[in-house]
Amino acid sequence: MTDDDDTFTVTMSGGATARGALPDPSAMSVHLDPRLVGDTVRGKEMFAGAVEQQHAALSAYTAALDAADGDVTAPAVQDAATVLHEALQFLPIAHAVYAGVGFPSARSDGAARHAAPPAPAPARGERGLGVHPDVLTAINGDTSQRWELAGEQDLPLAVEIVLATDPDPQVRSAFLSGLTRSRSVVLLMEARETDPDVLSQLAEQGYASPERKYPLRLANLVHRELEGLYELLGLDDTTVARAKARWLRAQEHDEHVTVGDALREIGAIN
Numbered sequence: 001m002t003d004d005d006d007t008f009t010v011t012m013s014g015g016a017t018a019r020g021a022l023p024d025p026s027a028m029s030v031h032l033d034p035r036l037v038g039d040t041v042r043g044k045e046m047f048a049g050a051v052e053q054q055h056a057a058l059s060a061y062t063a064a065l066d067a068a069d070g071d072v073t074a075p076a077v078q079d080a081a082t083v084l085h086e087a088l089q090f091l092p093i094a095h096a097v098y099a100g101v102g103f104p105s106a107r108s109d110g111a112a113r114h115a116a117p118p119a120p121a122p123a124r125g126e127r128g129l130g131v132h133p134d135v136l137t138a139i140n141g142d143t144s145q146r147w148e149l150a151g152e153q154d155l156p157l158a159v160e161i162v163l164a165t166d167p168d169p170q171v172r173s174a175f176l177s178g179l180t181r182s183r184s185v186v187l188l189m190e191a192r193e194t195d196p197d198v199l200s201q202l203a204e205q206g207y208a209s210p211e212r213k214y215p216l217r218l219a220n221l222v223h224r225e226l227e228g229l230y231e232l233l234g235l236d237d238t239t240v241a242r243a244k245a246r247w248l249r250a251q252e253h254d255e256h257v258t259v260g261d262a263l264r265e266i267g268a269i270n
Helices: 040-067 075-099 133-140 143-150 157-164 169-176 183-192 196-202 224-233 237-252 259-265
Strands: none
Touching: 040 075, 040 183, 075 157, 075 183, 133 143, 133 157, 143 157, 143 169, 157 169, 157 183, 169 196, 183 196, 224 237, 224 259, 237 259
């Protein structure tokens, strides 16, 4: 949290963790106060979803590691670790939205500790913890305010999470029109989204899962909508160059080839 009353900061390790590597989730610190934000019920739902997502990611990683006989260099294991990495990043954020603070520090001994007297609750509207105003707009704003905010670029991660789980599909659709959406939030939407129109739009996001991207027509996409896919697949520079050349050919000839078929054609995937 910064001293500037108009700044909200998310601090975490592992934001640029290499593919297959796991961060330390305790190194993330997020502070929101539900007394200010005013939506503890939604925060509880978000945290429950994050726990479920983390359990599913851990189970998938365990299965992949078992299938690879403990080989952590296997592509399937590294892909599962990447998903687990994203789930671990989101868990403390969702906890903060629910509880108002990050995870409490673990006790190093069994001795009972005397709790400090509770601080007085700030009055409604008081910015006691310096919550970014966009967080308040994303949760308490009317539909038009949330829709307008959803179209902004380079939003704080906490704001992205709230908008990605907005109850109005029009707001979620407006959010997906942005070019700077976080990988972890796109994965969150893939796990939660049920609206068919938003799901169709989600497939065009740069970090959409390969399974959603493969059926799309290659010529209908632009480079930024494919770069995240190349990263998720772990393609090397040479293969990426072949993929870009294949995209250019599809553009020039207005081909109807899908993303998946084009990548198979150049040997990028099986």
